[in-house]
Amino acid sequence: MTVGYKAIGWNRQKRIYDAVAVGGLFLYLATFVVVGLVAHPGITIETLLIRAFGTAALLLLHVVLAIGPLSRLDRRFLPLLYNRRHLGVITFVMGFAHGAFSIFQFHALGDVNPLVSVLTSNTRWDSVAQFPFQPLGLIALVILFLMAATSHDFWLANLTAPTWKRLHLAVYAAYALVVLHVALGVLQHETHPLLAATLLTGVLVVAGLHLVAALRERNADRAPAGEDDGFVDFCALDEIPEGRAAIRSVGGERVAVFRDQGRLSALSNVCQHQNGPLGEGRVVNGCAVCPWHGYEYRLRDGASPPPFTEKVPTFRVRTDGERVLVDPRPHPPGTEIEPVAVEGAAPEAPTDDFYIGYQPHAPRSIAAWLRTPIAGLFVLAVLIPAYLVTAQAQFADSVFEFGTFRQFEGRLDAAPYPVLHVEDDGGSRPHYLVEFGKRGARTELDELDGRRVRASGQLIYRDQLRMIELAEEATVALDGTTEPSVVTELGRFELTGEILDSKCYLGVMKPGRGKPHRGCAARCISGGVPPLLVVTDRAGTQRHLLITGVSGEPIGEELVHLVAEPVSVEGEVLVADGLWQLRAAATDFHRLAELGGASE
Ligand code: HEM
Ligand code: FES
Missing domain, CATH: 2.102.10.10 (Rieske [2Fe-2S] iron-sulphur domain)
Structure with a gap:
């Protein structure tokens, strides 16, 4: 109770509560990371953490929402309700870690403010399959923040209990937003039925518990008959x-x-x-x-x-x-x-123990009974992350040699995007050049067009495709001459595929394509990273075509609204020094959905 706002101080029960909550959370995160590393050896640690924190936040949100109706249905759950606000704050911290890592990974180091990018990198508000799911997560996070920030009794006293309670009912809005964030986001990409089934089960459990608790209370809400004297x-x-x-x-x-x-x-x-x-x-x-x-x-x-x-x-x-x-x-x-x-003896009261949170010990019978549901939660803290991470799709066999710098020598072609034709044993192999972050190669390289150069950087590769993320130091021109480009024109083709940014696709991000990655692809391409069209030919072989304008000029910003969804295009295909290229105007690209395709 409060004098001013400072009454419910720390006590033994709160400490036990927090220790159990944090212990369960660590078990969850550790299981997610360890099983994730075993099931997906190619996964990057950022992706693993983003997914571990995001799913932990959502699971905790379910627990927070279930505690209310559970304690109405059985008072022995009341000790879980006593310190529910701490659980709410931990949920926000998990959501914040997930959101902050996501914003950094998918939106930072680009050409616009990361928060602006979250709100603007995908503008497909008219499509269910492509709906911008990240702003939904951002709004949910803001709501969770407001609730965590006002969770202290100071705010309860200052806002008054009814206002505080109304504000905290916004947890249901946050929950709905997160459910949509996942259903319209990662579930549009990850197709294992277990993942969708888990989300559906969570929603049904939360809704079902609230419904049963409400039905129980309906009796109390029935208006009694009136009497003459106002009673x-x-x-x-x-x-x-x-x-x-x-x-x-x-x-x-x-x-x-x-x-x-x-x-x-x-x-x-x-x-x-x-x-x-x-x-x-x-x-x-x-x-x-x-x-x-x-x-x-x-x-x-x-x-x-x-x-x-x-x-x-x-x-x-x-x-x-x-x-x-x-x-x-x-x-x-x-x-x-x-x-x-009143006259006469009172009916016998039930003899169950009564829990009072501010006392140092919970009644023995309640503490003993609670061990079973808490043990159940710990079992779930192992089972859920283990199967969630295992059910996620495998990652491409692509590599970013982060932290390993090498020297490369060869001829530099500055247009349409800088490519270094690195000399190796029998000839040369094209390597796209990009900068740190979501940026294409520096424009100073134009001056070295056609020259032999030495460059230092970190290698990125996938299948036959190569890329170098250039180091800070300047690329140096070397003596000697090189052969000019050999260009073979293959003719005009109609192609169907997905536009993506070469840097993430080749190995910097996992996944480097598809719906979850859409915002990042938009940032990379508008930042000058060469755009690729990935197509699968009739024999099932994937081809990667560098996209340029009709005259071979760089093209990027104009394609941003089309990334990461199925498109169709007609254009000229050519092979220049081993690099497949597609020449087409931005207006030649059409969404498959617009053409009556099956994407929506
Ligand atoms: C700034 C706010 C947020 C951003 C930018 C954001 C972004 C993302 C992104 C990009 C993904 C896909 C990640 C991937 O597949 O690798 C994702 C998935 C997910 N998000 Fe969020 N999110 C935000 C807030 C939240 C919040 C507040 C919650 C929960 C309380 C949440 C829960 C999830 C879950 C459960 C997933 C699916 C698991 C996963 O793949 O990570 N997100 N989010
Ligand atoms: S003591 Fe907290 S609601 Fe009554």
Whole structure:
């Protein structure tokens, strides 16, 4: 309870709660990473962490949302509810780690502000399959942040409980946004049915628990019949055991009528702390004790005993034979109303233990019972990440030799995109040149067009394709001459494929194509990384064509709105020094969906 806002300090139960939550979380993350490394040896650590943090945040969000209805259905879950706010903050931290890593990986080091990129790199708001899923995650993260930032009792006291509670109901909006973020994002790319089935199960469990808990409470919300003197029939006397309350909705507000030593008192059922159900608590020393966090209210006037200051409205109550009646007009919080004495013995109260969070120990029976659901959660913390990461699609056999710098020598062709024809044993092999981050090669290389040069950088490769991410130091011109390009024109073709950025596709990102990668491909291509069209020919062989304009000029920005989805194009195909090229105008590319294809 609070004096000012500082009452619910640290205690043993909170420490145990946090230790269990953090332990379970570490188990989850460790399982995800270890099984991920075994199942996908080619995965990059960034992708592994992004996925581990994202799925952990979503799983925690399910736990946070399930605790409320579970504790309404069985009070023995109440210890899980006691410190739920810490679980909410941990959920935000996981979501933040996932979002921050994603923004860095997919949007940073490009030509626009990363946050602007999240909101603008995909503008396919008109398509379900291509819908921009990342802004949904961003909005969810902002909501989770607002809730985590205002979770302290300081804000509860300053915003007032009803406003605070309304703000925190936004968790349902955040949940819906994250579900859409995953359904419209990664599930459009990852096709294993287990992944979609897991999300659906989560949604059904959360919705089902809320529905069952709401149906249970429907009884309490049934409006009782009215009486002449303003009192309304509330319940039968024998529905209120000694030391307990019955809850009903009267005049649109939930009221709890308590019985304490043969006397009845009626209080609002809504605890001033976090709207907890006061009537589900117990009477201790003449006070109603809230089951959620233990706030206390005197039965005679609804005020917390000094020095605490919370107060709830009180109601007049009377009996008529075996019936209890309540005047639905609330009295201002803290108004004293004389309790009503009742004759006869009270029905026997259930003998179950009552949990009060601020006490150092939970009752033994509840602590023992809780071990089973907590052990279940730990088992899930191993099983869920293990099968989630195993069910994810395999990654391409591509390599980015990050941190390994080599020297390369050969002829440099500056147009349409800088390519170094690296001399090796029998001849030369084309290597695309790019810079650090999401940028094409520096324009100074134009001056070295056609010269023999030496360049230093990190190698990126996939199948027969090669690329060098240039090191900071200048590329040096060498003496000697080189052969000019050999160009073979193959003619005009109509092709179907996917536009992607060569740098990520060749090995810098995993996955380096498809829906999850769309924003990053847009940034890389608008930053000057050579765009490729990946097509699969009739024999099933993949070909990678460097895309240029009709006259062989660089083309990029104009293609950004078409990346990572099936397109069709007609253009000239040629092979220049071993590099396949497609010459076409940006307007020659069409989405397959626009042509009546099967992408949507
Ligand atoms: C700034 C906000 C966010 C951004 C930019 C973002 C971005 C992404 C991206 C790019 C992916 C695909 C990653 C991949 O397949 O490798 C993804 C997936 C996912 N996101 Fe987010 N996300 C954000 C917020 C959130 C939040 C707040 C949650 C949960 C509370 C969340 C949960 C997930 C989950 C469960 C997945 C699927 C697992 C995965 O592949 O990572 N995301 N997100
Ligand atoms: S004590 Fe927290 S809601 Fe009642």
